[in-house]
Amino acid sequence: MELKKGYERKINKNFTIYIAKDNKEELNEILDFNVKIHGPPVKEYLSRILLKHPRIEELLFLYIRDNFSNDIVSGIALFPLDWHFDDLLIPVCEMGFVGTLPEYRGKKLMAHLFETYEKAMRERGIILSVIRGIPYFYRKYNYEFALPLDNRIYLSPTQVPTEDVSDLTIRRANEGDIELISRLYHDYYDDFFIRNKLSTEEFKFRYFNEDYNDFKLVTYMIEKNGEAETYFSFGMSHDNLAYSLIVPRLTVKHMIKILQFIKEIDNSNNSEMLYLHLREDIDFGKFVMSLGGNPYQDYGWQVKIPNLKPFFQSIKTILEHRIKKSIYKGLTKSVRISNYQETIELFFKNGEISEIKTEKGYPAERSCDLQVPGPMIYKLLLADKNFDEINHIVKDAMVKLPSKQLVNILFPKKTSYPDTYY
Incomplete structure (x- = not known):
């Protein structure tokens, strides 16, 4: 190397x-x-x-x-x-x-x-x-915002439920909790399309700390009668303006306990609002919204796929599985996809991709099933947006009408939860 x-x-x-x-x-x-x-x-x-x-x-x-x-x-x-x-x-x-x-x-x-x-x-x-860099600068190097990263919700402390959940207790996690944390992590995050691989040592590096700030978190266990039921990881957003929460699947009672925990920590600040670094499209975020919380900011991972052919080779079985589960089962056809600088041609034979070819340069008129300009194509390939959403933003995102249903099956919009261990 x-x-x-x-x-x-x-x-x-x-x-x-x-x-x-x-x-x-x-x-x-x-x-x-x-x-x-x-x-x-x-x-x-x-x-x-x-x-x-x-x-x-x-x-x-x-x-x-x-x-x-x-x-x-x-x-x-x-x-x-x-x-x-x-x-x-x-x-x-x-x-x-x-x-x-x-x-x-x-x-x-x-x-x-x-x-x-x-x-x-x-x-x-x-x-x-x-x-996770500054806005705009990385566009010159063909990066595009294509995955969720930082979502914020604010909630008045008076909107935190006062329900008695004193039968639940919170303590710091320890090495003995890793097996339960791993099981709960997979039970929840395995439902997301793109997600971080759970690496025990890396998880402990980022989430098992004595104190928290904008780059390290503390993981807590919620117990009842001395038995751990679940966990949550707690820290600060990158700008120290919101409380970060990483959570698995939780009951309403667990969520109330966590909100009361945060409210108690925040009391010393006399804040008019609790500001949370929390996804509004996950269960906990939806619960906070149901209490009267309001989303106020979001940011994204900036992404670059330097070479499209290896990417398509890597996700080949995913595309084949989507075809197999659709009305196009057994598809034999070539599908041409272009970002206006390069065209990828996927050769399907009986529902499987037998070959992937590339062509450099601007595509010939009406030669492609799908065209999405430059890095905007990452939004589609990574399931962040569907074709219609991208076309609403950029009008030179184009699809042949006979191919549109096939494109939607190959590249559906899906929820992801990518994360970092740094």
Whole structure:
């Protein structure tokens, strides 16, 4: 594997690109650089990843030095994730800690880092890159908002039910609770299309902490008569303006207990509202809405699929299963899908994909069953939006009328709950 720790390549006489070796001196330089870019609060966050993350051997820190000053002037990180797409496990990576010193911006250094990052993805068979980054900037690198990430609901403390749930108690989770947490996690999250693979060590890294803030959470157990019934993970949103909640399937009584717990914590702030980082389309979010809660903000994962052919090869069995369960069972036909820069042709034979071909360039008129411009196609491929919703936003999303039902079967809208362990 060419792009590994210790890699270096001279870009020109002024700059050289590196992949960190993980030695102490180098990592301290990376840490100091990121504090300059992102501010002092990032120091604890990044230090924790550098020292304690269970997958530290797989993490890549890419950076560029000024050859004359020897200073780090630009950098990004590649963090591996494993996401389930239905029953398939797809290798994904999260881009993090992106930045360039102000005096070095406009020199296309980030373009060199992104190119190297995507080459490292290809070498590792990683299909998808995601980032929780600032708005708009990443569009220039063909990223698109395509998966849910950060949803907010506010609720008046007076709307929290006062029902007596004192027979339930809350305590911190411990190692002995992992088996129950795992079972409850799978019971709930396995119903989502895209979701994080439950990795015990990574789960503990992010969710089993002594205290909480915007990047680490505490997991609690809810007990009755000394027997654990369920769990919830609690922390702060990335901007420290809302309480983050990660929950499995809960009873109404459990949800009331959690809301009373949050209200008690928030009492010291004398807040007029409880602000929750909580999905409105999950059971707990729906319950909060039923109490009078209001959604007020949402944000998304920004996603890039650098190479569509490997992506389609990865989800081949998902597409075949959708065909098998539809009126198109036994389909023998080629289906052409274009983003106006590249066309993917899926050859179905008796309901199975026998071949996948690609063509570069603008498609010939009326040659495709489906056309969705640029990265907007990710919204369809990742089940974030259906075709009609995308067409409402961009009118050059087009489908042949005879193919529309088939397209809707191949690419339905589904609910996802992607997450990170960083």
